[in-house]
Amino acid sequence: MGTNEEFDDRSTEDRFWNFASQLYIENASRYEAQAQELIKKRTIKVELQGIPVRYRLNLTGCWFEIPDKANKEFYKKTWNRFGFGKSAKLKALPAFFAHTEAGLLFKSR
Amino acid sequence: MNNLKHKITISIAISLLLAISTCQGVFAAIKPLTKCHIEVHNPHISTSMFRNQGVLAVKVDADSVCNRPMSDLVLTVEIYKLGTVGYLFQHRVAVDRVIIHEFIPANQKIFNIKTNAPCKNKKLTEYYGIAYATAVVDGKTVKTLHVMTERNRKLSCGT
Numbered sequence: 586m587g588t589n590e591e592f593d594d595r596s597t598e599d600r601f602w603n604f605a606s607q608l609y610i611e612n613a614s615r616y617e618a619q620a621q622e623l624i625k626k627r628t629i630k631v632e633l634q635g636i637p638v639r640y641r642l643n644l645t646g647c648w649f650e651i652p653d654k655a656n657k658e659f660y661k662k663t664w665n666r667f668g669f670g671k672s673a674k675l676k677a678l679p680a681f682f683a684h685t686e687a688g689l690l691f692k693s694r
Numbered sequence: 695m696n697n698l699k700h701k702i703t704i705s706i707a708i709s710l711l712l713a714i715s716t717c718q719g720v721f722a723a724i725k726p727l728t729k730c731h732i733e734v735h736n737p738h739i740s741t742s743m744f745r746n747q748g749v750l751a752v753k754v755d756a757d758s759v760c761n762r763p764m765s766d767l768v769l770t771v772e773i774y775k776l777g778t779v780g781y782l783f784q785h786r787v788a789v790d791r792v793i794i795h796e797f798i799p800a801n802q803k804i805f806n807i808k809t810n811a812p813c814k815n816k817k818l819t820e821y822y823g824i825a826y827a828t829a830v831v832d833g834k835t836v837k838t839l840h841v842m843t844e845r846n847r848k849l850s851c852g853t
Contacts, residue, residue: 598807602746609747654795660768664789665811666853680749680812688808 605687609680616679623647623678624671633689640682645669647678649685663688728831730760730838737773737821737847740810750813752787752851754823754843759803764829767794771809775853776820776846787811787821787853798829817852 777783
């Protein structure tokens, strides 16, 4: 690992996307329910291995936010554009959840 | 006459000495420059994502390196797509930030290679990427300029 967060070689990158794919398959139903909830509430908080994270919908996409050092505020970490429609968001959100969760959980593996 | 020449020579020598010593003082006060370098790679279809997830996605990678130790680094990569009228209707399709609070030694390369936007269809679309960073160096927050990919790339990936 190049740093504690990122990876710097292609085999680690392969393992990362493989892990994201694994998460997507294992948690498919949870991600779908989470997507429905997010569409309804616009903002949801989820705890991943004790780390509180936040998903926030905006007009065309979704922000994934992680807590700062002091756990007081949230940093905007990842954003993807899905389009204006609800159905486009519902379709894309599960993969977005898998990708962002993988980013957070991969370094602890 | 000779006496006057001698006086002029001495005064020039003293002036030169003063000038040199003042310059040395100025040089001693200058700290070594912080040089940071960000490299943004051209947009491409990620083979790694396709191989492992079966997903087609446009991806922009970036790396940064600084000649000074730093902390609280935030390396951001953004992907933009151009609209039908070029830059006029361009819009952002993805953002990803690498956030490292811990100490980073000088000259250590930091990578951001997860910024991607999944393709919705195979429509030929033009993309470019931008990368920038902020970090705390010697107790001060420093920001880099926004660095753009060398080339826009047309990819069969509608987002």
